[in-house]
Amino acid sequence: MAVSVMIVGVGGQGSLLASKLLGNILTAEGYDVKVSEVHGMSQRGGSVVTYVKYDKEKVYSPIITAGEADYIISFEKLEAARYASFLKSDGKIIVNTQQIDPMPVIIGAAAYPENILDELTSKGVYVDGLDALSLAEEAGSSKAVNIVLMGRLAKYLGIGYDEWTAAIEATVKPKFVELNKKAFDLGYNY
Amino acid sequence: MKKLMIGNEAVARGLYEGGINLVSSYPGTPSTEITEFLSKYDDIYSEWAPNEKVAMEVAFGASLAGKRSACCMKHVGLNVAADPLFTLSYTGVTGGLVVCVADDPAMHSSQNEQDSRHYAIASKVPMLEPADSAEALAFAKSAFALSEQFDTPVLFRMCTRMAHSQSIVETGDREDFEGIAYEKKPWKYIMTPGNAIKRHPYVEERTKKLTELAENCEYNRVEMGGTELGIITSGTCYQYVKEVFGDSVSILKLGMINPLPVNLIKDFAAKVDRLVIVEELDPIIETHCNNIGVKAEGKSLFSNLGEFSQQTVREVLLGEKPETVSADSPVPVRPPVMCSGCPHRGMFYTLAKNKVTVLGDIGCYTLGSAPPLDALDSTLCMGASVSGIHGFNKASDNCGHTVCVIGDSTFMHSGVTGLINIAYNMSNSTVIVLDNSITGMTGHQQNPTTGYNIKGDPAGKINLEALCRSVGINRVRVVDPYNLEECDKAVKEELAADEPSVIISRRPCVLLKYVKTGKPLKVNSDKCKSCKRCMKLGCPSLSFKDGKAFVDPTLCVGCGVCPQLCPFGAIESEVEE
Numbered sequence: 214m215a216v217s218v219m220i221v222g223v224g225g226q227g228s229l230l231a232s233k234l235l236g237n238i239l240t241a242e243g244y245d246v247k248v249s250e251v252h253g254m255s256q257r258g259g260s261v262v263t264y265v266k267y268d269k270e271k272v273y274s275p276i277i278t279a280g281e282a283d284y285i286i287s288f289e290k291l292e293a294a295r296y297a298s299f300l301k302s303d304g305k306i307i308v309n310t311q312q313i314d315p316m317p318v319i320i321g322a323a324a325y326p327e328n329i330l331d332e333l334t335s336k337g338v339y340v341d342g343l344d345a346l347s348l349a350e351e352a353g354s355s356k357a358v359n360i361v362l363m364g365r366l367a368k369y370l371g372i373g374y375d376e377w378t379a380a381i382e383a384t385v386k387p388k389f390v391e392l393n394k395k396a397f398d399l400g401y402n403y
Numbered sequence: 404m405k406k407l408m409i410g411n412e413a414v415a416r417g418l419y420e421g422g423i424n425l426v427s428s429y430p431g432t433p434s435t436e437i438t439e440f441l442s443k444y445d446d447i448y449s450e451w452a453p454n455e456k457v458a459m460e461v462a463f464g465a466s467l468a469g470k471r472s473a474c475c476m477k478h479v480g481l482n483v484a485a486d487p488l489f490t491l492s493y494t495g496v497t498g499g500l501v502v503c504v505a506d507d508p509a510m511h512s513s514q515n516e517q518d519s520r521h522y523a524i525a526s527k528v529p530m531l532e533p534a535d536s537a538e539a540l541a542f543a544k545s546a547f548a549l550s551e552q553f554d555t556p557v558l559f560r561m562c563t564r565m566a567h568s569q570s571i572v573e574t575g576d577r578e579d580f581e582g583i584a585y586e587k588k589p590w591k592y593i594m595t596p597g598n599a600i601k602r603h604p605y606v607e608e609r610t611k612k613l614t615e616l617a618e619n620c621e622y623n624r625v626e627m628g629g630t631e632l633g634i635i636t637s638g639t640c641y642q643y644v645k646e647v648f649g650d651s652v653s654i655l656k657l658g659m660i661n662p663l664p665v666n667l668i669k670d671f672a673a674k675v676d677r678l679v680i681v682e683e684l685d686p687i688i689e690t691h692c693n694n695i696g697v698k699a700e701g702k703s704l705f706s707n708l709g710e711f712s713q714q715t716v717r718e719v720l721l722g723e724k725p726e727t728v729s730a731d732s733p734v735p736v737r738p739p740v741m742c743s744g745c746p747h748r749g750m751f752y753t754l755a756k757n758k759v760t761v762l763g764d765i766g767c768y769t770l771g772s773a774p775p776l777d778a779l780d781s782t783l784c785m786g787a788s789v790s791g792i793h794g795f796n797k798a799s800d801n802c803g804h805t806v807c808v809i810g811d812s813t814f815m816h817s818g819v820t821g822l823i824n825i826a827y828n829m830s831n832s833t834v835i836v837l838d839n840s841i842t843g844m845t846g847h848q849q850n851p852t853t854g855y856n857i858k859g860d861p862a863g864k865i866n867l868e869a870l871c872r873s874v875g876i877n878r879v880r881v882v883d884p885y886n887l888e889e890c891d892k893a894v895k896e897e898l899a900a901d902e903p904s905v906i907i908s909r910r911p912c913v914l915l916k917y918v919k920t921g922k923p924l925k926v927n928s929d930k931c932k933s934c935k936r937c938m939k940l941g942c943p944s945l946s947f948k949d950g951k952a953f954v955d956p957t958l959c960v961g962c963g964v965c966p967q968l969c970p971f972g973a974i975e976s977e978v979e980e
Contacts, residue, residue, distance in 0.1 A: 316737075
């Protein structure tokens with residue numbers, strides 16, 4: 214049975230780089246891998262979702278549906294709640310506790326739900342929340358939220374630390390390698 | 404070499420390995436990356452054409468010259484290119500010609516979810532559809548030979564899931580295709596009635612031969628498993644079926660989806676107790692089964708709408724629903740929005756403030772329809788704003804209170820013909836070109852107005868002002884959409900003028916790398932009187948916190964539009980402090 218990882222967030226937060234990194238590592242590890250993402254309209258600050266699936270056997274469908282995800286990596290609190298129904302009963306949510314108001318909230322047409330992560334926890338959902346934005350800033354850039362969260366995911370997936378750092382070196386531009394490795398460590402050791 | 408590739412990159416790789424010499428396309432999600440990846444190969448010629456019809460005719464020219472060529476487009480782009488396609492079916496090709504078309508079931512980034520397979524049937528052209536990136540590469544590589552062997556363009560169908568899903572491929576070597584020497588063949592290439600009447604029987608004969616091929620070819624395969632249930636499917640739907648059933652059912656997987664085989668389907672149907680067709684959008688395979696007298700269930704079970712998934716297959720064929728947990732609190736939607744600093748915002752604010760009727764077009768600026776701007780009245784297809792306003796003004800007494808908006812790339816695509824109609828048939832229309840100096844929505848492709856080609860090298864640059872004047876528009880003016888007063892003045896004056904006019908609202912997309920953004924602005928909460936006027940802009944950087952306006956410093960690019968709205972001077976730049 215394939216391991217299913219969903220990466221969800223707000224367009225512009227860098228989820229495509231995160232899925233690229235993860236896909237490259239899994240391919241190098243010899244897994245069959247499928248990654249599915251939607252480009253276009255959703256890039257403009259909308260809700261974005263990427264599916265990553267891997268298995269030693271063949272992976273067929275590139276997408277993840279309700280009740281199938283082993284992990285949901287959410288770049289924002291509300292997005293974790295939006296996709297919670299995709300989680301398996303023993304699945305885990307890793308979430309950046311940052312709040313980004315969507316336009317209906319900004320213009321007062323809807324309310325941002327309070328204590329949304331506690332609500333999920335109270336329903337028996339495993340929620341691992343961390344302030345990835347602060348950790349990314351500590352690493353040197355607010356844009357490194359994606360790598361902080363990949364560091365946190367690496368802890369769960371059981372793929373070697375060295376493979377991840379090698380993949381970071383192979384994927385990001387040389388001048389950003391140190392920053393990203395630091396961001397990865399902050400997530401990994403959180 | 405094993406590599407993870409999105410479907411579109413795999414198509415590009417396949418076309419490359421197949422010996423392509425030229426690609427000409429117009430961008431359109433989810434097809435854009437095929438051409439972008441092809442443009443990275445220096446040994447082939449690639450370009451962005453102004454529209455899909457031009458692109459297909461360029462590819463035709465290359466084929467006529469004996470080279471292998473392709474053009475790529477989204478499903479609605481094929482509507483634009485339908486004219487050359489239908490007669491290309493008659494002329495056939497010299498060098499192989501592949502037309503890639505990407506459908507968008509569920510309309511992730513489109514205005515309709517039409518099924519391109521209808522075009523293959525209607526134009527009598529073979530169509531291939533891969534089910535993962537490895538097949539995308541293999542099918543694309545083989546498509547040129549198929550095109551040349553049967554003297555036909557080949558349609559290559561992708562859908563959003565295929566186009567944007569990555570799976571592992573093994574790349575190969577590029578085929579050495581020298582080209583075919585040009586030879587004048589008027590009987591084949593001059594489609595006068597006298598010649599076309601002789602080509603039509605060839606087309607019918609070709610379909611018969613292609614049907615014979617479909618019975619036994621590398622594209623179609625039977626995977627026999629349990630015989631209680633047999634499923635005919637293609638593309639991504641094959642993956643969903645396999646995910647649910649594995650080897651427990653029998654599957655006829657079609658990779659050539661036009662023309663469809665007859666005996667292969669009849670034989671398969673005879674081996675299984677129950678036959679089900681799993682296909683997204685329209686019942687193309689099902690209708691074919693009905694036509695050849697094979698009883699199959701399709702759309703009586705599955706929807707014509709949207710995308711499928713393994714869950715769709717599981718629910719419909721096994722009656723299984725997943726157990727899920729979700730929050731009770733309502734989760735507000737997060738629609739896409741115009742970016743912080745988007746140059747379109749100032750113009751849309753101006754139009755909304757003046758309560759103008761706005762005929763819109765296709766691009767990022769369709770987002771001007773969302774609240775709080777609510778600044779659009781229509782969006783139909785590429786170019787329809789300019790043609791539409793002419794009809795609207797001719798037919799209504801709302802003339803003088805209606806404008807149309809269209810982006811620079813869309814104007815080049817098919818807006819300019821509408822403007823020619825305005826000039827020729829003389830309507831007093833006001834056309835606003837939202838010139839952000841790039842094709843934005845599809846992810847920053849160059850176009851004829853930018854001065855750069857697909858590789859980013861300097862190229863010819865169409866002067867929008869000169870173009871509009873040359874077709875007969877006397878009133879052409881340029882405004883900066885970051886300057887609200889200037890926008891307001893231009894809109895009021897041009898609406899009041901008694902002749903047609905063009906307002907070019909010009910400022911480059913804020914996401915372009917060369918655009919220097921400013922420092923984030925800040926709200927002086929002592930000065931803020933909570934009037935919420937700034938909230939009318941719909942800027943994602945602006946929100947209300949503790950009863951006062953708040954600028955998110957991680958998002959704001961200091962465009963300076965919101966301070967122009969604040970009657971109390973409460974939104975300040977850091978420099979002024």
